[in-house]
Amino acid sequence: MCGIAAIFSSSPAIDLPLAEARLLAALRHRGPDSNGAWRHDVGEGRALLLAHTRLSILDLSPAGGQPMHDRENGNVIIFNGEIYNFAELRTELQNQSPGYTFCSGSDTEVLLRCYAAWGTAMFAKLDGMFALVLFDRARRKLVVARDHVGIKPLYYTQIDGGGWAFCSEVLGLIAAGVAAPRIDPEGLASFLRFGAVAEPRTFCAGVSSFPPGCWAELPLESDGSLTPVVYWSPDRFITGQADPDEHGTVLQQTVREQLVADVPVGLFLSAGLDSTALAVLASGLAPGRIRAFTISSGRGVDDEAEIAAATARILQMPHEVEALATARSTAWAFESLGAMDQPSADGTNTYLVSRASREHGMIAALAGTGADETHGGYGQFRSIPRWRLPLLSFVAGRLGAPVLSMLGRGLEAERLRLMMSCAPSTRAMLEEKRRYFTPSWIAENAPAWLPRLEGRSPPVADSFPDPRDEIVLGEMGGYLRNTLLRDCDWATMANSQELRVPYLGRRYIEHVLGLPWAAKGRQRKGPNKPLIAAIIPARLQGVCNRPKTGFILDVSSMLLGAHRDAFINASHSLNGVGFRLDGPRMLAELARSRSRKEAHRLWALLALGSYIEQHRMAL
Numbered sequence: 001m002c003g004i005a006a007i008f009s010s011s012p013a014i015d016l017p018l019a020e021a022r023l024l025a026a027l028r029h030r031g032p033d034s035n036g037a038w039r040h041d042v043g044e045g046r047a048l049l050l051a052h053t054r055l056s057i058l059d060l061s062p063a064g065g066q067p068m069h070d071r072e073n074g075n076v077i078i079f080n081g082e083i084y085n086f087a088e089l090r091t092e093l094q095n096q097s098p099g100y101t102f103c104s105g106s107d108t109e110v111l112l113r114c115y116a117a118w119g120t121a122m123f124a125k126l127d128g129m130f131a132l133v134l135f136d137r138a139r140r141k142l143v144v145a146r147d148h149v150g151i152k153p154l155y156y157t158q159i160d161g162g163g164w165a166f167c168s169e170v171l172g173l174i175a176a177g178v179a180a181p182r183i184d185p186e187g188l189a190s191f192l193r194f195g196a197v198a199e200p201r202t203f204c205a206g207v208s209s210f211p212p213g214c215w216a217e218l219p220l221e222s223d224g225s226l227t228p229v230v231y232w233s234p235d236r237f238i239t240g241q242a243d244p245d246e247h248g249t250v251l252q253q254t255v256r257e258q259l260v261a262d263v264p265v266g267l268f269l270s271a272g273l274d275s276t277a278l279a280v281l282a283s284g285l286a287p288g289r290i291r292a293f294t295i296s297s298g299r300g301v302d303d304e305a306e307i308a309a310a311t312a313r314i315l316q317m318p319h320e321v322e323a324l325a326t327a328r329s330t331a332w333a334f335e336s337l338g339a340m341d342q343p344s345a346d347g348t349n350t351y352l353v354s355r356a357s358r359e360h361g362m363i364a365a366l367a368g369t370g371a372d373e374t375h376g377g378y379g380q381f382r383s384i385p386r387w388r389l390p391l392l393s394f395v396a397g398r399l400g401a402p403v404l405s406m407l408g409r410g411l412e413a414e415r416l417r418l419m420m421s422c423a424p425s426t427r428a429m430l431e432e433k434r435r436y437f438t439p440s441w442i443a444e445n446a447p448a449w450l451p452r453l454e455g456r457s458p459p460v461a462d463s464f465p466d467p468r469d470e471i472v473l474g475e476m477g478g479y480l481r482n483t484l485l486r487d488c489d490w491a492t493m494a495n496s497q498e499l500r501v502p503y504l505g506r507r508y509i510e511h512v513l514g515l516p517w518a519a520k521g522r523q524r525k526g527p528n529k530p531l532i533a534a535i536i537p538a539r540l541q542g543v544c545n546r547p548k549t550g551f552i553l554d555v556s557s558m559l560l561g562a563h564r565d566a567f568i569n570a571s572h573s574l575n576g577v578g579f580r581l582d583g584p585r586m587l588a589e590l591a592r593s594r595s596r597k598e599a600h601r602l603w604a605l606l607a608l609g610s611y612i613e614q615h616r617m618a619l
Contacts, residue, residue, distance in 0.1 A: 001364075001498035002066070003027030003053040003168045004078040004154075006133040007178060008142060010046045010223065011161025019176040020051055023167070026175035027053045030080075030168060030493045033060075038067040038076055040135070042220045046163070048142075050133065052078045055496055057261050057364055063104035070112040072100075074137035077115075080168055081130030081152045082498070083107040084257035084505065089114055089125060105262075115143070120215050123231040127257070127506040131210070133166055142218040148232040148506050149370075150199070150212030150481045153341075153489055157207045162223045169341045169490075170204050171615065179207050181617045183577065189453050192446060195345030195436040195604050196483040203342045203611070212481065232506070234476055234513055238469050242514030247531045254505040255281045258366060259290070265500075266291045266362040268353055269319070271307035273528065274368030274377075276543045277535040278502060282366065283315040293357040293365070296323040297552060307543065314539055322356040330562045333553060339494035343611040345436060345604035347487030348553060351494065358495040365492075369484055370503035373475040374512045375529040376468055376521050380433050385467045387423045414438050425459030426470035434479055436604055447578025449619075468517055556599040559606070560591055567602065570609025577612060577619060581605070 005023040007016065020037045028035070031053030040048040052066040067076050083089070086107035093100065093113050102109055107128070114122040115134060120143060129151035134143040144166060146154045156166045157179045165178040173179040184205040187197045199209040210216075213232035218224065259265055259282060267282055269275050269292035282290040292312045296305035305321045312319030324332075329352060336351035357365060372378050415438065422428035442450065462470050485501075492499040502508065512520065520531050527533040527544035536544060559567055564587060571583030590598055611617065 001030070001055045001057055001082070001493070002078075002080045003030030003172070003493075004066075004080045004131065004133060005049075005051045005165070005167040005172055005176065006078065006142065007049040007159070007163065007165045007176065008042075008046070008218065008220065009049075009159055009161075009163035009165075009178075010044075011159050011163055012045070013161055014159060014163070014178065016047055016049045019178070020049055022175045022177070023051045023172055024053060026172045027051075027168060029496055031055045032496050034062075034065055036065055036067055040076075042140075044221075046220060048135065048220070050076060050078045050135065055363070055498060057082065057263055057498055058107055059105040060262050061104070064106035064108065066108060068106075068108050068112060070116060071103075073116055075112060075115065076135040076137075077108060077112055077132060078134075079108050079111055079130060079132040081128055081132075081147065082258075082500065083110060083126055083128035083130065084254075084260070085125075085127040085507075086110040087260070093117060120145075120217070120229070120231075123215050129501070129504075131168065140220045142220065143215060144210060144218065144226075145215035146210050146212050148213045149234070149476060149485070149504055149509065150209075151485055151489075151501060151504060153486060154210040155202060155207050156210055156226065158223075158226075164218060164223075164226065166210070168493075170202050170207050171341055173207055174204065174615070179204055181615050182206070183612070183617050183619055185449060185451050188447075189442075189451050191343060191345075191604075191608060192437045192442055192450075193453055194431075194434055194478070194482065196486065197342055198478065198482050203617070234509070235463070235473060237510045237513040238464060238472075239514045240516040242511050242516075244515055244519035244531060246511065247515070247520075248535055250508050250511045251277075251502070251532075251535065252281050252285070254502045254508040255366070256285050258500045258502050258505065259286055261364050263363045264289075264291065264361070266293055266357060266365040267317075268292075268357070268365055268367045269294050269308045269312060270368070271304035271311075271543055271546065272368065273532055273536070273544055274371040274503065276311055276540060277532045278366055278368060279311060279315055279317060280535055280537065280540070283317045288316065288318065290366075291318040291320065291362065293353070293360065293362060294319070294321050295353050295356055296321050307546075311540055311543065320357075320360050322360070324352065324356065329553065330558055333558060334563060334566065336491065336494075337607050337610045338614060339490060340607065340611060341490045342486070343608045344483065344487055344490075345600065345607060346483050347491045348603075350487055351491035352553075354492045354495045354497050354499070358497045362497065364498040364500065366500050366502060367488070368503060369488060369499075369501045370480060370509075371529060371532060373480045374472055374503070374509060375532060376472070376517070377529050378471075378475070380430060381468050381471055382522070384426055384429050384433065384471060387419075387429060388426075388467055411438065414440055422459055424462075426462050426467040427474045428459035430471055430474040431478070436601060445580050449578060466517055468521065472513070555603050556590060556594055556596070559599060559602055560587060563606065566610065567606045570606045570613065573609040573613040574605065577617075 033056040035053040037051040131152040131154035182205040187201045187203040214228035294308040336348040533544040568583040571581040
């Protein structure tokens with residue numbers, strides 16, 4: 001797990017040695033163990049820089065360092081992530097070319113040889129999480145690629161005066177001087193709607209997110225356009241034909257591959273179904289070697305530590321619990337705001353778990369992220385399909401206007417009107433379900449120059465007979481990619497920690513996408529996500545039927561107490577770019593209501609204003 005950056009420039013305004021120093025400093029938290037850079041004169045006033053900071057996970061020796069060169073053809077690669085099937089690919093390469101001897105035990109060298117053997121066709125073979133930039137010396141081009149679902153980030157910008165720049169972080173591009181700290185109006189509008197900026201936009205004007213499941217080529221003879229080529233798309237695998245009996249085997253193989261590392265691997269263990277199933281598999285595959293970690297909130301029914309400890313004890317799994325004192329969690333929560341690569345309404349919980357577990361020496365960890373999105377674990381997998389029922393469809397579609405006018409005023413009425421106006425489009429209703437700030441709040445409080453996202457395009461028509469498939473695709477391309485995975489990346493990399501997500505392994509997710517809902521969906525009786533529940537032995541089945549919980553921060557108390565002044569300052573920063581916020585009044589209303597939802601909306605504004613202030617973002 002690392003930080004990568006590439007600059008291909010024909011602009012005399014770009015000082016590559018200075019950009020290199022700034023990039024290595026900006027990305028050091030992603031790779032504190034070592035760093036490297038390589039500069040190449042392309043000719044005709046063009047130059048190339050590849051930079052890398054390393055968090056050593058596989059082959060801890062200098063042989064695993066980057067930028068890595070292919071000694072046979074002169075190609076050079078920088079790579080962030082893990083290729084979980086690298087051993088399988090190395091064997092295939094050795095069988096094809098027995099004369100080649102690998103010099104390291106790293107997956108990076110395997111990638112170089114894969115490209116030499118198969119070119120860009122190699123991306124169809126990779127199972128992992130990655131972002132990479134590869135210099136093809138013979139063909140004089142750069143190859144850029146990102147993993148199938150976007151577990152690892154990759155941002156890019158076109159350089160004024162000619163050229164392109166790529167980086168693991170938006171802030172790295174700003175630090176290098178190839179992007180200006182200017183607010184993207186579309187990015188801000190997206191943040192207010194979803195609590196995170198939806199790809200391909202970012203919060204920084206002129207910086208875009210490279211799409212997942214794609215690769216692209218950039219010839220070094222020109223400043224041509226960047227045209228991504230799709231090599232993986234989830235909709236291709238929704239068939240309903242996969243064999244449910246194979247589910248346990250596929251997940252076990254995925255976990256086995258993701259336990260491979262030259263440093264100790266741990267597990268974020270909650271009292272929930274997904275992490276418990278991973279604990280069952282990991283403890284069986286590597287008895288006594290995988291250490292579990294849990295944060296205790298000390299907040300009664302919300303505290304998962306006791307159940308997690310019982311799970312670890314039954315599985316004979318080493319387990320550590322961190323009981324975070326209020327003062328410490330409050331300080332770390334504020335610290336998380338400064339660690340964000342882009343503003344986010346979420347991610348602070350992940351930062352706290354990562355920070356605490358890293359202090360306990362956990363360098364790499366597994367987490368249950370992604371299971372809910374593909375197995376139908378969220379409530380919207382049940383609530384949204386009800387809008388497809390004949391009576392509700394008729395009310396929403398034919399009687400919509402009269403009914404909407406009768407709903408009155410207020411936040412809940414507005415949200416219901418928005419949902420009804422989107423029916424029967426499943427994707428549009430899902431977006432409303434994930435909304436943070438409503439159009440009326442935005443119209444009253446946001447800058448007048450903000451672009452309006454509502455009504456810009458008609459709702460996407462459903463393509464699959466079962467609306468749950470539409471929700472899967474919407475969640476994968478929305479909340480999972482733009483919030484969960486992005487937050488997992490910055491929150492763990494800020495603590496120099498690698499997070500692995502087995503439920504998003506490529507071969508596993510292809511299998512789950514192809515399963516019939518009769519097998520993987522929740523039935524009238526029985527546990528949620530029944531195929532995952534089936535992995536858990538009878539003595540642990542209590543976790544399968546308990547209500548969904550998690551480590552919950554008392555955001556209201558923080559905003560009304562230790563972070564009150566910070567929120568007031570953040571509201572001033574937002575007003576400086578055109579917002580119309582009364583910070584003290586908003587806190588007073590929160591003190592009266594103690595609404596958890598309202599507290600999280602105010603936390604989103606705190607994150608937004610703090611980000612603008614800290615990074616001096618301007619219009």
